[in-house]
Amino acid sequence: MEKEGLPALGWAARDTSGHLSPYSFSRRVQEDDDVTIKVLFCGICHTDLHIAKNDWGNTLYPVVPGHEIVGVVTDIGRGVDGFKIGETVGVGYFVGSCRTCISCSKGYENYCAKLELTSNGVGRDGENTRGGFSDVLVVNQDYVLRVPDTVPMDGAAPLLCAGVTVYTPMMRHGLNAPGKHLGVVGLGGLGHLAIKFGKAFGMTVTVISSSPAKRQEALDRLGADAFLLSSDPEEMKAAAGTMDGIIDTVSAGHPIVPLLDVLSPMGQIVLVGGPSEPLELPAYAIVPGGKGIVGNLVGSIRDCQAMLDFAGKHGITADVEVVKMDYVNTAVQRLQRNDVRYRFVIDVAGSQL
Template sequence: MASEIEVIGWAARDTLGHMAPITFSRRALGPRDVKFFIKFCGVCHSDWTVISGEVYNPTFPVVPGHEIVGVVDEVGSEVTKFKVGDHAAVSAYVNSCGSCRDCERKLPQHCKGKVRVYDSVNPADGLRTYGGYSNLMVVDESFCLVLPKNLPLDGAAPLLCAGATVWSPMKRYGMGKNGDRFGVVGLGGLGHIALKFAKALGMHATVISTSPAKEKMAREELGADNFIVSKDTKQMEEAAGTLDFIIDTVSGIHPLDPLMNLLAPQGKFIFVGVGLGKLQIDSLPMCFGGTSIGSSCIASQEELQEMLDFCGEKNLVCTIEKIPIDYINEAFKRMLKGDVHFRFVIDVGNTLKPQN
């Protein structure tokens, strides 16, 4: 039997979240596996929520990272989608049971037996999973995505979560088919790529933000057609009933009724920001207007690949700040303050080195 592969990365050892170098093992290449060297990995807020224990108690050490892109180094004998030199990507999950109703419906992200890309145990090899803040990945090709070669790897990395999280409801609810008027709440990592997708799908796009200072950037850099300051009562009243779809990317509990009031009859409101707590909403206006509310989390493998192919066709990637891996502790601090130009991306290939 082939020996396991030694991998280097950065990990948190406790819920304080301080990251430091680590060495660990991944399984040897199997017949259905793709091995690739990680070049870039996005930094997502949910990486912090896991290692800080906000959602559940993680098993340490934790190597985060679920926006992973790289270059294929070796493939197993049964692999058909990849060859050496191809660009590959991995998102939040690396396995599922394959036999439940959700898996049969090609929705492995909802499988109760799904295996997270980090802080899980993969029944395929019995090993703990570690994420993309590391130099090398070994993954079954069923959970490995083909990344179009025309896309820059650094800007493509956040598509694997930020992009997927907003792309999935856009496609599921059929946005962009009828000259739709679209709104996005928040202009951070998820919001900015939702805006880019909306424009690429041909929608009239409105940004809804608490920050007037973001209007110039939203319009001139990202192509927004309209900008509403949600704290401005007059602007909110003037925009009432004008939007067919709204995706709310803001985490944490915040008033939804004023946002729901922006929906046109039969409009749909989808929240994707991860927050703890209960939603409060007035159901009567929803009933009279025939509006609905929903949510979404990440995306299926099919949706992920469809999104990447679409981005390849449109030459569309995320706007990022590229950082060395030894900046990750400072990056977490800045991210928690909202001090990031949309998304941090770690330059793994050039900055992750073995420790002496």
Template sequence: CHTDLHTIKNEWSNAMYPVVPGHEVVGIVTDVGRGVKNFKAGETVGVGYFVDSCRTCESCSKGYENYCPTLVLTSNGVDYDGATTLGGFSDVVVVNQDYVVRVPESLPLDGAAPLLCAGVTVYSPMMQFGLNAPGKHLGVVGLGGLGHTAVKFGKAFGMTVTVISSSPGKRQEALEHLGADTFLVSHDAEQMKAATGTMDGIIDTVSAGHPIVPLLALLKPMGQMVVVGAPNKPLELPAYAIITGGKRVAGSGVGSVGDCQAMLDFAGKHGITADVEVVKMD
């Protein structure tokens, strides 16, 4: 995940070295504590972006523990005992059962693992903002880890999906491999102009700095953009770009444990996995 890269390189100035990255964790349960009732040894499970939360704040009480102000991150986080958390590249991890999800048997481990961050990061706002309705037009900005899963979920929801990318070379992957309906090159003024006002919603997954005003022009009146990528530099948003047409911009951070389980169940039902290249540790 690009968040791991941000942390390893200390691009967000928050790395607590030595860092053990990894927050898209799948594996087999080897043992459980006495009070564990939800899981047993031998089952395939997953752990996502966080491993604990306060359980008492408003966000936690409403099922949005991913927005808990004292959220304990799976990697490079601070646990409630003051220890620094070590991520999924550890040999083993011990996690409270309330923050573990069940991986459907139909999903391969390698293809399921990235869904625990990339998958839920796009699935959660699509559900929250109604960008999951059959027949609606969804724009997906960027075709990396998050973007390609957004395309897969959008098509599984029955949506029309347009990929917007700065890389013309990704056209074939978007259209032929992932099944997107159309492809726009973001710096092609004619293509962007022709698509003005055609989209119900946009999921912006890009993690590098980029202009968002041209993207907002693609939205229909009252359209919704959700930013899930995390560029190092601030995005520029002139007021006129959202006042005109009553357009809305929101952010979304991963998803709750419930969101993650619902996403995996949906992925298992529809055969959705992340495209991966397996690299041996040696």
């Protein structure tokens, strides 16, 4: 007799309006290598907005968003040896990969062509995946993360996407050494965490923003060493050639050449915000100084666990505004206006689903 799936309650968008409302569905049956998780907190990412409204043309309605998930283990399969019931765990951007491609074999499963997304993907059972705007998950143990006790659970949730998205390229491109100079473009959900990781690495951190109103926030509250107004040609000229690398978190279109000018020779800009507009990149901006532009998509499971452990050791947590699920549509509207400092997190367990 075929087992029935695990009943689940969540909030889903059903059309391009992106409006979320209560939704009942079933999780797949727990298998031997699976962990069942009660969702406690889930961050709201800009990706969730795009998916809910089908901005990228690939939404599988009805869609339950959410991929910054912290919860507690409530059950484990017979083959699970890395987790125990009652343990605090996390789930990030993806919950599966092919395990056999070049990317997977090198430990970069986040670049697998068959990546199984936590939300709005296709799972191992052929059903659409549904994310953390819900009360329960069933996840293969190899894609579950341990959350250190030293990191508050609500503040840990955004680390599983925003945190690893900035931490991974800093590690990969040598932007983690004391004394180096890091530029952070944009002061939002990703940017404020890039500052925190950069300072924990012992780097000099300069925030680059087009908004002069963010100067004091960057310097006084978040601890950046300097602030550079990108709309001020004189400030930008004075900073020419001073930065070892830049983490660019801005998702809206913006000029890239002025940012390349502030890099020192051999420096790199890492794009993590992903503007939809094409970049205008004349050769003279990169060839003479040997400069480069690279991209980054979240991080591998190995990267994410290392990031969480580092965050736990150094007391790094996201700055969050915790809301209940019935506030989610208002939170989404505010997020579209950048009216949050710096990440909304849903108290899923404390909400009436």
